[in-house]
Amino acid sequence: MNGSGGSAITLRGATVRFGDHVIWENLDLDVAPGRCLAILGSNGAGKSTLLKVLLGLLPLSAGTITVDGRPPGHGSAEAGYVAQQRVFDPDLPIRGRDLVQFGVDGQRLGLPRTRARQVDPVIEAVGAQSYADVPIGLLSGGQQQRLRIAQALAGRPRLLLCDEPLLSLDPAAQEEIVAVIDQHRREHGTTVVYVTHEITPIADVVDQVLYVAAGRWAAGSPDTVLTTQSLSALYGTHIDVLRVHGHVVIVGGDGTGACTHPDNDGSAGQVRDRHDGHAGHAPEGHQH
Amino acid sequence: MGLGFLLQQPFAQHALLAAALVAVSCGLIGPFVVTRGMAFAVHGTAELAFTGAAAGLLVANNPVVGALIGSVVVAGLIALFGARQRERDSAIGVILAFGMGIGVLLLGFYHGFATAATNILFGNIFGVSGDQLIVLLVIGVIVVAVMGIWYRPLLFASVDPEAAEARGVPVRGLGLLFLVVLALTVTGAAQVVGTLLVLSLAITPAAAAQRLSASPLVVAGLSIVFAMVAADGGLLASFQSNVKASVFITSVSFAIYVAARLAEPLLRDRRRSRHQGHPARQEATPPGPAAELPGTPGAAASAEDGRSSRDPAIRKAPGR
Numbered sequence: 001m002n003g004s005g006g007s008a009i010t011l012r013g014a015t016v017r018f019g020d021h022v023i024w025e026n027l028d029l030d031v032a033p034g035r036c037l038a039i040l041g042s043n044g045a046g047k048s049t050l051l052k053v054l055l056g057l058l059p060l061s062a063g064t065i066t067v068d069g070r071p072p073g074h075g076s077a078e079a080g081y082v083a084q085q086r087v088f089d090p091d092l093p094i095r096g097r098d099l100v101q102f103g104v105d106g107q108r109l110g111l112p113r114t115r116a117r118q119v120d121p122v123i124e125a126v127g128a129q130s131y132a133d134v135p136i137g138l139l140s141g142g143q144q145q146r147l148r149i150a151q152a153l154a155g156r157p158r159l160l161l162c163d164e165p166l167l168s169l170d171p172a173a174q175e176e177i178v179a180v181i182d183q184h185r186r187e188h189g190t191t192v193v194y195v196t197h198e199i200t201p202i203a204d205v206v207d208q209v210l211y212v213a214a215g216r217w218a219a220g221s222p223d224t225v226l227t228t229q230s231l232s233a234l235y236g237t238h239i240d241v242l243r244v245h246g247h248v249v250i251v252g253g254d255g256t257g258a259c260t261h262p263d264n265d266g267s268a269g270q271v272r273d274r275h276d277g278h279a280g281h282a283p284e285g286h287q288h
Numbered sequence: 289m290g291l292g293f294l295l296q297q298p299f300a301q302h303a304l305l306a307a308a309l310v311a312v313s314c315g316l317i318g319p320f321v322v323t324r325g326m327a328f329a330v331h332g333t334a335e336l337a338f339t340g341a342a343a344g345l346l347v348a349n350n351p352v353v354g355a356l357i358g359s360v361v362v363a364g365l366i367a368l369f370g371a372r373q374r375e376r377d378s379a380i381g382v383i384l385a386f387g388m389g390i391g392v393l394l395l396g397f398y399h400g401f402a403t404a405a406t407n408i409l410f411g412n413i414f415g416v417s418g419d420q421l422i423v424l425l426v427i428g429v430i431v432v433a434v435m436g437i438w439y440r441p442l443l444f445a446s447v448d449p450e451a452a453e454a455r456g457v458p459v460r461g462l463g464l465l466f467l468v469v470l471a472l473t474v475t476g477a478a479q480v481v482g483t484l485l486v487l488s489l490a491i492t493p494a495a496a497a498q499r500l501s502a503s504p505l506v507v508a509g510l511s512i513v514f515a516m517v518a519a520d521g522g523l524l525a526s527f528q529s530n531v532k533a534s535v536f537i538t539s540v541s542f543a544i545y546v547a548a549r550l551a552e553p554l555l556r557d558r559r560r561s562r563h564q565g566h567p568a569r570q571e572a573t574p575p576g577p578a579a580e581l582p583g584t585p586g587a588a589a590s591a592e593d594g595r596s597s598r599d600p601a602i603r604k605a606p607g608r
Contacts, residue, residue, distance in 0.1 A: 055454050074456065081454035093319060093498045093507040094447050106444035107455045109437050112504050135502035151451065161454075 006069050008033040008159060008191035009054065013063035016049055022215045023049050027063070029210060029219055033158075034189040036182070036205050038196060038222075041212035047195040048084065050212070051161050054193065055079060068158060080157030080190075082148050082165045090137035096147040097123060097132045103154030119154060126150045126180050141168035149177060153184055160185070163195045166202075174201040181205075199226075226250065294527050302416040303533070307519035309424040310477040311489060313431040315512030317473055318494025319504070320466060323446045325373070329366060329467070330474055330490050332380040334483040336362045337475040339391030346398050352423055352479060359471035362387065367464045411482030413523070413533055420480060427476040434469050442466060443504055481519075485534050489515050492541040496548035500555060514544050 007030050015025035023046035031037045039047045052058040053065060056072030065071060068078070080103065088094075100123055101114040123132045126146040131139055136147065145168055152160060160181065166174040182205045185192050194202050199209070199222070209225045211218045211234060218225045218234045225231075231239040231250065239252040294300045321330055337355040340362075344354010365383050370376030435442075444452040445459045453459045470490075477486045493514030497507045522537030 057453060076454075076456055079454065081451055083448075083450035083454070086450070088447075091498055092323065092447060093502050094443075094504055095502045098502075098504055099448065102444045102448065102451065102455075105440070106452060107441055107457045110440050111436065112440045112443055114503075148451070151448075155455070 006033075007031065007066070008035070008068060009037070009193075010066045011063065012065075014053070014060050014065055015062040016046065016053065016058070017061040024212050024215055024217055025062070027217055031191060031193070031208060033191055034185060035207045036185060036192040036194070036202075037208045037210060038194045038199055038202055038206040039210045039212065040197060040199055042197065045212040045214070047197075047212060048163055050210075051081075051163055051193070051195055054159070054161055055081060078155075078158050080152030080155055080160040082145075082152045082160075082162040084163045085141065085145060085167050087141060088137040088139075088144060090135070092135065092137045094136050095133050096128060096136050096139065096143075096150075099136055099147050100132070100150045100154050103151035119150070122150045122154045123147075125153065125184070127176065142170070142173050145169060146173075146177065149181065153181075156188060157190060160190050160192045161195075162193065164197075165194065166196070166198075171201070178202055178205060291524070291527055299414050299416075300527065302418070302421060303413045303523055304520055306413060306416040306421060306424055306480045307523050307537075308516060309421075309428045310481055311515035311519040312512055313428050313473040314477060314486070314489040315493055315515035316431060316435050316508065317466075317470055318490050318511045318515065319497065319507050320442065320446055321470065321490055322494045322498060323443075324466070326376075326470065327487075327491050328377050328380050329470060330487060331483075332366070332384040333359055333362050333471045333474045334478045334486045335384060336387045336391075337478045337483075339387045339394065340475070341479075342391045342394040342398065346394050352420070355475045355479060356423075356472065359475035360468055363464070363467035363471040367460075367467050371460070411478060411480050411485065411534075413481050416480055424476050424480065427472050431469055431473055434465065438462060438465065439508075481537070482534060485519075485537055488538045488541040489519060492545050493518060496545040499548040499552040514541070518544060 009029060009031040011027050011029040014027040014029075016023040017025070027050075029037075039050055041047050049058065053060060054067060054072060056067075056074050056076060067076075072079075095114075097116075097119050098112065098114050100119040101112065103122075104115075104118045119132075120129070123129050126149055128143065128146045128150060131143055132147070136144060139147070145165065149162075149165060152162070162181070165181075166177060169177060178201055181192060184190055185205075192205075194206070196202065199206065203222070206222055209218075209220065209222045211225050211231070213234050214236070216234055216236075218230055226241060228239060228241040231241060235252075237252070239250060242249040242251060295304075321327060337359060340355040340358020341351035342354070343358060344351045347354065362383065366376065366380055369383065370379030441452070441457045442462050442465075444455075445457050445462045449459050474486050474490065477489065481489070494507070494511040496514055497510035500510060501507050518537055518541035522540045523533050525536040525540070526533035
């Protein structure tokens with residue numbers, strides 16, 4: 001599935017260990033440029049860890065990773081990153097537009113200067129123009145989150161990494177943000193990675209799913225990974241993936257895999273066991 | 289003695305110049321001290337200047353050089369022990385207590401006049417020598433240069449460290465750099481105006497400025513101006529009375545802070561009304577396609593990609 005421009009993200013045998021504790025191992029993954037990947041799984045399964053690896057902030061214990069054909073540097077101005085929600089202090093002497101400007105040139109030396117020409121289009125795109133001049137700490141969590149996303153988009157990233165970007169938003173706002181990000185993806189060919197434990201709001205836009213649980217993982221199209229066999233093999237316990245009115249409801253596991261997904265015919269998917277590395281459920285192996 | 293006569297005296301000119309130099313450095317680092325929550329670091333490094341001065345006296349008979357080198361060591365120790373924000377204050381407390389003990393020990397070994405070391409602690413603004421002015425000037429140039437070069441990434445790292453790190457800003461390196469700049473500023477200022485005044489010039493003006501604006505550069509400018517007004521205004525006032533300069537400087541500084549707190553609600557109301565003057569999309573928009581019934585086609589976002597429209601209905605599955 002590699003596009004003409006090569007793979008945006010390639011992982012081969014990627015493993016992260018902290019001491020004896022394996023976060024995940026032997027992870028193989030390819031994401032083509034301009035595609036959208038959702039990293040799903042329970043809390044502590046290593047979803048955010050994978051984002052840190054993609055940003056080059058955390059080295060792999062084993063295996064290789066390339067982003068845009070080369071190993072990621074220590075942080076990158078080419079990647080947009082929406083960090084997990086952290087509410088800003090009310091006294092912070094900074095406005096929304098200043099925060100967005102950091103996405104353009106925050107890493108460069110010199111004095112900060114906020115230029116309307118550079119930030120206004122993206123502030124408008126996330127619908128934040130009415131409160132872009134208010135001190136960031138006085139805004140609601142959802143408003144702050146829109147400005148964070150504007151910041152990540154402002155640098156015109158080739159890769160956009162979002163760590164639970166929809167957490168503090170109501171469903172309507174979630175829809176809008178997902179639409180904004182997806183429009184950006186289609187217009188600019190940005191590769192988008194969502195880390196989430198709730199696939200519902202992004203189900204429409206996701207091409208690929210990586211499901212991590214207890215050191216194991218399963219990757220493929222949403223419709224092959226989110227099945228009873230696939231997730232049961234992954235968790236090593238029975239998981240029901242129910243189809244109700246054209247939707248898939250996941251029941252069981254550790255309860256955090258609660259998500260729905262439309263019924264569809266599947267293509268390829270694989271589940272790899274943590275210990276022996278054999279495919280536990282791989283009807284048509286997704287290897288490259 | 290009239291004010292005109294006093295202003296012609298070298299000691300008064302030195303005092304005004306020293307106060308201005310200290311005000312610029314303190315006013316410049318102040319917003320970062322407040323944003324990064326480092327008021328206690330200012331206090332700690334200011335008091336530990338005493339230990340560095342005592343060591344300098346003992347080794348080279350030069351308290352100023354000792355205090356400046358000591359301040360860089362202290363900055364390194366705070367960075368080492370207090371890497372995480374949560375543990376920083378307790379780390380400073382630990383270093384401060386031990387460092388002061390060392391200072392007392394060092395002073396015990398010194399058989400000359402110890403006034404030079406205690407001066408570092410309490411300062412003497414009317415005893416500023418030409419050499420001290422040069423030291424302050426050099427520190428001022430270093431602070432202005434470092435802040436001029438690294439202001440933007442330092443602000444980014446102070447406000448939004450995760451995003452800054454992801455964009456390749458060396459967050460930890462900048463934290464250490466800022467600690468060194470802070471320690472130099474504070475130590476230089478302490479020997480002139482004393483520990484007490486350092487706090488009132490490095491924290492209060494910036495805290496007042498933050499009440500009045502949320503624009504980073506406006507806050508920096510106001511902070512420097514407030515520090516200048518407090519330092520030199522307080523000095524000029526003290527020339528005309530028998531009351532000590534530090535009393536006036538801290539009082540002016542405090543008065544500016546109180547005025548800013550009082551002005552803040554008015555400014556905020558004005559901002560709010562401007563904010564409401566531009567109605568636009570808000571958080572509570574009516575339910576979008578997410579609330580549609582299952583089975584209805586969802587958002588057309590994916591249609592262009594040739595994928596079938598999917599319905600993003602919301603359903604929670606019960607956990608185990």
